[in-house]
Amino acid sequence: MKKILIIGAGGLAREFTSWFSGLYNIVGYLSDNDKEHLQYKLPGTWYNSDVTPSSIGTDLAVVAISAPLVKAKFYRELCKVGFKFPSFIHPSSIVSESATMHEGVVVSPNCVISPNVTINKLAYINFCCGIGHDVIVGKYTQINPGVELLHPFTSVTITV
Numbered sequence: 001m002k003k004i005l006i007i008g009a010g011g012l013a014r015e016f017t018s019w020f021s022g023l024y025n026i027v028g029y030l031s032d033n034d035k036e037h038l039q040y041k042l043p044g045t046w047y048n049s050d051v052t053p054s055s056i057g058t059d060l061a062v063v064a065i066s067a068p069l070v071k072a073k074f075y076r077e078l079c080k081v082g083f084k085f086p087s088f089i090h091p092s093s094i095v096s097e098s099a100t101m102h103e104g105v106v107v108s109p110n111c112v113i114s115p116n117v118t119i120n121k122l123a124y125i126n127f128c129c130g131i132g133h134d135v136i137v138g139k140y141t142q143i144n145p146g147v148e149l150l151h152p153f154t155s156v157t158i159t160v
Helices: 011-020 034-039 068-080
Strands: 003-007 025-030 045-047 061-063
Touching (some): 003 011, 011 025, 061 068
16 A cells, blocks of 8 residues: 555544545644544654655655645645645546546545546545536635535635
8 A cells, every 4th residue: 555644634634534544554644733633543643844755754645634725835845845646536436537637636435526527736525526527626625525516617726
């Protein structure tokens, strides 16, 4: 299994852990709140700063924080030290071959991503969402559980 660092330790990070821990080896969490790491007995190590790929044994990371500006900040800082942000698509989800997934996208369980959808970097699609044909999801967007998006929807992109 590939090793991964989770950015955040709140509810979204715990959901990501629940959905993807059988698919990835979670080395730890980067967060300013060690209480959540301890309270919820999250796997791996708690990190609060100065993390590099060589210090934790992986360059793969996922941002599991819903606030767009915070996501963007972590993304910029961690890219500078060499982290990469692959996309994560839960095996129970259906993604059209013509959909475009940019860097760091998360598609949680039981989602349907239709033809010609574009999901921009670090967008997080939570469980049981449907995204209809030709929808554009902006970078750093958080889509909460059960949301259905239909064309001509385009989410707002945060400029950072």
